Amino acid sequence: MSQYEPLRQPQPTTSKRPAPPPRPDFYMPAMPPLGLIHALETKWWEYRRRQQFRQRFLHLLAYDDHMLEDMGHCREDILWALHLPLKDDATEALMRRRAMRKVQQRS
Numbered sequence: 001m002s003q004y005e006p007l008r009q010p011q012p013t014t015s016k017r018p019a020p021p022p023r024p025d026f027y028m029p030a031m032p033p034l035g036l037i038h039a040l041e042t043k044w045w046e047y048r049r050r051q052q053f054r055q056r057f058l059h060l061l062a063y064d065d066h067m068l069e070d071m072g073h074c075r076e077d078i079l080w081a082l083h084l085p086l087k088d089d090a091t092e093a094l095m096r097r098r099a100m101r102k103v104q105q106r107s
Contacts, residue, residue, distance in 0.1 A: 018045055046086050053081070053090040072098065 018041045021034045057078050060068060068075055077097050081090040 018042055046089075049089055049091065050086055053094075056091075057081070057094070074098075074101065077101070 018038065020038050024031065024034075057073075060071070060073060060078060061075065063071075065075055068078075073094075077094055080097070081094040084090050084093055
């Protein structure tokens, strides 16, 4: 690797859900069940997003409330997001709740 080659940073899973596969023009008997594959891919994506949320936010609960407030988080919000169902994206829900809290504080 040369000094001019950019360093690769690990990219987190994108917040976009996997897109459904396109419908084939014709069906072949040996084709895999596309709906099942898409459902499995979606469940895997949801599981990975929840794991990433836990890796990023679970260790923040060790800090005191003043430190969390300086970071822009609230202990109750993090605990609330940990108990969301798997189908809900906890990272997105936490960011929406954080934005609503900021709007309420301005009012």
